[in-house]
Amino acid sequence: MAVPPLPDPLVPQVYRVDQVRRELSDTVTLELTPRSGSRPTFEAGQFNMLYVFGVGEVPISMSGDRANGAAFVHTVRDVGAVSGAITKLEVGATVGLRGPFGTNWPVAAAEGSDVVIVAGGLGLAPLRPAIYDILANRRRYGRVVILLGTRNPNDMLYRHELERWRQRLDVDIEVTVDHANPDWHGHVGVVPALIPRADFDPHDTVALVCGPEVMMRFTVSALRDAGVPADRIYLSMERNMKCAIGLCGHCQFGPTFVCKDGPVIRFDRIADIFAAREV
Amino acid sequence: MEGLERILREHAFFEGFSAEHSQLVSGCARNHLFNAGQYLFREGEPANEFFLIRHGRVALEIVAPGQTPIVIATVGEGETVGASWLVPPYRWTFDARAVELTRAIGIDATCLRGKCETDHHLGYEMMKRFLPILVKRLHATRLQILDVYGKR
Amino acid sequence: MEHPAVKGTRAVITCDGLQALVDGLAARGYQVLGPTVRDGAIVYDAIARVHDLPAGWTDRQEAGRYYLERRDDGALFGFAVGPQSWKRFLHPPIETIWTSHKSEDGITFTTEERTPPKYAFIGVRACEIHAIAIQDRVFCKGPYPDVAYEMRRRDVFIVAVNCGQAGGTCFCVSMQTGPKADSGFDLALTELLDDGNHDFLVEVGSEAGAELLQRVPQRPASDAQLAAAEAVIERTASRMGRRLETDGIKELLQSNLNHPRWDEVAERCLSCGNCTMVCPTCFCTTIEDHSDLAGASAERVRKWDSCFTMDFSFIHSGSVRKTARSRYRQWMTHKLASWIDQFGTSGCVGCGRCITWCPVGIDITAEAAAIRAAPYALKGEQHGGS
Numbered sequence: 001m002a003v004p005p006l007p008d009p010l011v012p013q014v015y016r017v018d019q020v021r022r023e024l025s026d027t028v029t030l031e032l033t034p035r036s037g038s039r040p041t042f043e044a045g046q047f048n049m050l051y052v053f054g055v056g057e058v059p060i061s062m063s064g065d066r067a068n069g070a071a072f073v074h075t076v077r078d079v080g081a082v083s084g085a086i087t088k089l090e091v092g093a094t095v096g097l098r099g100p101f102g103t104n105w106p107v108a109a110a111e112g113s114d115v116v117i118v119a120g121g122l123g124l125a126p127l128r129p130a131i132y133d134i135l136a137n138r139r140r141y142g143r144v145v146i147l148l149g150t151r152n153p154n155d156m157l158y159r160h161e162l163e164r165w166r167q168r169l170d171v172d173i174e175v176t177v178d179h180a181n182p183d184w185h186g187h188v189g190v191v192p193a194l195i196p197r198a199d200f201d202p203h204d205t206v207a208l209v210c211g212p213e214v215m216m217r218f219t220v221s222a223l224r225d226a227g228v229p230a231d232r233i234y235l236s237m238e239r240n241m242k243c244a245i246g247l248c249g250h251c252q253f254g255p256t257f258v259c260k261d262g263p264v265i266r267f268d269r270i271a272d273i274f275a276a277r278e279v
Numbered sequence: 280m281e282g283l284e285r286i287l288r289e290h291a292f293f294e295g296f297s298a299e300h301s302q303l304v305s306g307c308a309r310n311h312l313f314n315a316g317q318y319l320f321r322e323g324e325p326a327n328e329f330f331l332i333r334h335g336r337v338a339l340e341i342v343a344p345g346q347t348p349i350v351i352a353t354v355g356e357g358e359t360v361g362a363s364w365l366v367p368p369y370r371w372t373f374d375a376r377a378v379e380l381t382r383a384i385g386i387d388a389t390c391l392r393g394k395c396e397t398d399h400h401l402g403y404e405m406m407k408r409f410l411p412i413l414v415k416r417l418h419a420t421r422l423q424i425l426d427v428y429g430k431r
Numbered sequence: 432m433e434h435p436a437v438k439g440t441r442a443v444i445t446c447d448g449l450q451a452l453v454d455g456l457a458a459r460g461y462q463v464l465g466p467t468v469r470d471g472a473i474v475y476d477a478i479a480r481v482h483d484l485p486a487g488w489t490d491r492q493e494a495g496r497y498y499l500e501r502r503d504d505g506a507l508f509g510f511a512v513g514p515q516s517w518k519r520f521l522h523p524p525i526e527t528i529w530t531s532h533k534s535e536d537g538i539t540f541t542t543e544e545r546t547p548p549k550y551a552f553i554g555v556r557a558c559e560i561h562a563i564a565i566q567d568r569v570f571c572k573g574p575y576p577d578v579a580y581e582m583r584r585r586d587v588f589i590v591a592v593n594c595g596q597a598g599g600t601c602f603c604v605s606m607q608t609g610p611k612a613d614s615g616f617d618l619a620l621t622e623l624l625d626d627g628n629h630d631f632l633v634e635v636g637s638e639a640g641a642e643l644l645q646r647v648p649q650r651p652a653s654d655a656q657l658a659a660a661e662a663v664i665e666r667t668a669s670r671m672g673r674r675l676e677t678d679g680i681k682e683l684l685q686s687n688l689n690h691p692r693w694d695e696v697a698e699r700c701l702s703c704g705n706c707t708m709v710c711p712t713c714f715c716t717t718i719e720d721h722s723d724l725a726g727a728s729a730e731r732v733r734k735w736d737s738c739f740t741m742d743f744s745f746i747h748s749g750s751v752r753k754t755a756r757s758r759y760r761q762w763m764t765h766k767l768a769s770w771i772d773q774f775g776t777s778g779c780v781g782c783g784r785c786i787t788w789c790p791v792g793i794d795i796t797a798e799a800a801a802i803r804a805a806p807y808a809l810k811g812e813q814h815g816g817s
């Protein structure tokens with residue numbers, strides 16, 4: 001049976017915006033379906049390059065459920081010209097899409113171990129596909145802990161989903177905020193502080209971490225202090241991307257090309273430069 | 280008092296505390312029960328007690344006129360509330376409010392400070408436990424100030 | 432010839448023979464490119480006649496200095512390398528990737544049918560052959576090969592030249608990339624000038640080279656000529672302008688990210704990016720999206736870029752590498768250290784261009800030597816020992 005040739009990774013495929021959901025004041029979730037054919041499969045942790053006609057292109061992680069849905073789901077925050085334009089798209093608009101690119105969260109490799117997922121702010125978006133995968137096969141894992149840090153309770157992403165997951169008896173979810181008003185009855189403090197109190201076996205745990213780099217640095221410290229080995233901690237890194245296929249050189253972090261050796265990177269591989277300035 | 284001493288030694292703060300020192304400290308201790316919404320102390324009041332949280336959650340809060348109070352940190356089970364009792368002029372710098380039903384041990388500050396003056400070994404054991412807590416809080420606070428989730 | 436030449440076979444040709452080679456390539460549809468003198472430098476351009484080559488010219492290169500000087504002989508290849516490298520043909524400075532049109536029905540993307548040119552490069556130095564091989568690894572060996580590069584690269588005919596003149600900033604011996612071309616060519620020439628004779632020892636490197644050489648008037652190489660060619664190469668090798676100690680250089684640079692030398696070079700570096708433009712292995716590009724004023728069509732263009740620009744490492748919160756210090760460190764550490772992790776070899780071929788064309792004369796070999804001379808002590812060792 002003839003296999004259709006893979007599309008040229010440099011040329012966008014045309015996708016239609018099927019759904020727009022406003023998550024926060026500056027963040028939307030889009031569902032994108034291809035104008036023809038079906039969307040490619042993807043792994044949790046991968047990203048697409050989204051192109052807005054006449055504006056530009058940015059890398060956005062997948063946030064959807066791999067097992068469900070014909071669309072690519074992308075949660076986008078307005079932080080620049082292109083992402084801003086994306087957050088203003090309406091249903092029916094067309095965009096260009098290249099991908100999926102990049103490495104994935106070790107969802108399969110983590111089977112048999114405890115899993116600690118630590119998300120900071122928008123970092124929950126690239127982790128959500130991994131959470132879906134894990135919960136869909138819950139019995140293959142030990143304890144599953146989700147720790148979320150965010151600015152304040154109003155900035156919490158996917159709140160309804162978090163509450164639904166919390167209702168499960170087989171997942172521990174703890175949320176902390178940087179500050180809150182008295183309506184908030186949860187933790188106020190930083191995400192790393194949640195780690196010593198979380199219930200997992202550091203000697204048999206895989207940790208998946210995503211968020212602002214400062215938050216990831218302190219979280220990794222706390223995980224290491226708790227006894228999780230460096231080769232069982234995975235981060236999702238972010239750097240300037242242009243080609244997304246390892247040829248333009250922009251996304252380099254030391255020897256690592258974040259677009260093809262990442263964005264999901266095992267911590268021990270970057271431990272020596274992770275805290276270095278301006279690398 | 281014996282029951283209180285046992286409860287004290289079970290709290291994470293006093294891990295590794297000698298029997299002799301535990302007895303000294305429990306002499307300054309008493310039990311507390313705070314209902315949700317009740318204040319442990321308020322900004323400006325004399326800081327004459329420090330609290331070991333046995334169960335529940337306490338919010339540290341600051342209020343400015345015309346604004347909703349801002350919760351800057353929460354403290355939970357196994358942790359301590361209060362540092363100003365150690366440092367003159369011994370006045371609380373924040374409000375502390377029980378978020379939910381909270382059981383705590385309160386240790387009288389004057390009593391404890393006196394005993395530490397008399398028995399410097401006790402004083403050093405207290406400091407050794409207290410300082411790491413303060414350093415961790417300082418680090419966390421610094422991270423919070425960075426507003427890492429905010430937009431640049 | 433009585434029998435077809437095979438790889439490694441050598442013969443001797445004259446300047447007329449060289450002309451026959453060039454003619455033969457043109458007849459086979461190649462765009463023949465070689466060194467020419469233009470604007471006070473030796474640059475690669477189209478050549479048709481042997482006298483288009485820089486006969487009787489040599490180059491004087493030092494840190495931050497380049498000028499041409501007349502030789503006292505008529506050597507056609509009596510110089511080192513100019514500001515350009517062959518990368519400007521294989522990895523062009525500007526390329527349109529696609530065009531896009533917007534209509535009521537949405538947007539469409541179009542790519543142009545590519546007809547790759549057929550290049551013949553005359554006068555490729557050993558270091559340049561290595562540079563091309565290095566870029567082959569970058570563009571062809573990753574998970575997404577650069578198809579356009581592969582097409583341009585596939586049909587290139589390479590006539591190498593073994594250097595008879597070491598440049599003032601050359602250090603190919605240190606990088607083990609020359610001065611002799613060992614492989615990667617179709618034909619390799621060594622220019623032999625003596626007592627009124629102007630010949631070229633030709634070595635066959637491929638079947639295509641053998642086939643072309645067959646049609647060129649030639650004579651067998653005498654032992655004296657073979658010895659003369661060896662002597663040329665040995666003399667060049669002994670007159671390198673620079674040295675770079677490569678032993679353990681990867682670990683040296685990767686463990687000295689906070690060396691004070693980076694601050695020192697940052698005071699001199701202008702972040703002009705000349706080094707990246709002239710370097711034969713630097714490959715970074717940027718993507719630019721242009722649209723017309725009516726908003727109906729757009730195009731994406733790929734252009735050479737440099738890690739020295741402020742924007743290179745920009746993410747939403749700002750540039751990761753804001754300081755000249757971090758950008759110079761990035762370039763040098765990538766070239767000499769990270770490249771080895773990424774592609775299995777050094778990224779540097781010792782051509783010396785970055786030294787020559789740096790407006791302030793920063794010398795990569797001197798910077799490496801300075802760090803090696805005093806590797807940054809670990810904090811513990813600095814504070815009075817253990």
